[in-house]
Amino acid sequence: EVQLLESGGGLVQPGGSLRLSCAASGFTFSNFAMSWVRQAPGKGLEWVSALSGSGGSTYYADSVKGRFAISRDNSKNTLYLQMNSLRAEDTAVYYCAKCLQPGPPAYFDYWGQGALVSVSS
């Protein structure tokens, strides 16, 4: 059974940093691209970033480019999102999502339960 478990969310001040983790199990992690998708309170889904199975190709939404960094450790079956220079508008639930193939672009067949990130002073 595929499982994705996010951690690392919390309250951070504007300008601060946070690192999200997503522990994956139930599939061969390195064979699939992974992504982060966020959802602000009461709003729709917004794709944030994606990373190929090998980790060699990364993709970012314009809204986070230069501030966020996606990475993975295939030996630990874990996906990361390093978030720097956080803004109030980054407040959202961040979902880890599994892509259906090794490289983006792709759609998402499994989602984690989400990690809440709140940016406020």
Add this chain to the structure above:
Amino acid sequence: DIQMTQSPSSLSASVGDRVTITCRASQGISNYLAWYQQKPGKVPKLLISAASTLQSGVPSRFSGSGSGTDFTLTISSLQPEDVATYYCQKYSSAPLTFGGGTKVEIK
């Protein structure tokens, strides 16, 4: 970047009604389109990929169609458990943009 526009943003229909949701891409995306269902307080669930391929376990009352720039998600007979927000997503290239969502309620 390609924009994805869903319509309507919300709808209310009776049980048993046929419901159609539209998703329009600002440029052609072939059939690289997925549909998701997100029930209140829940995680999104993949319904359809490649514009019309129903995922395993998804009820057959759901169907998708379209290619290029215009796509539709149809619920042939709306059921109470279909109350949710539905999102389209294009995956022809990054950014992997979602539509704004369509909230479906029971009248």
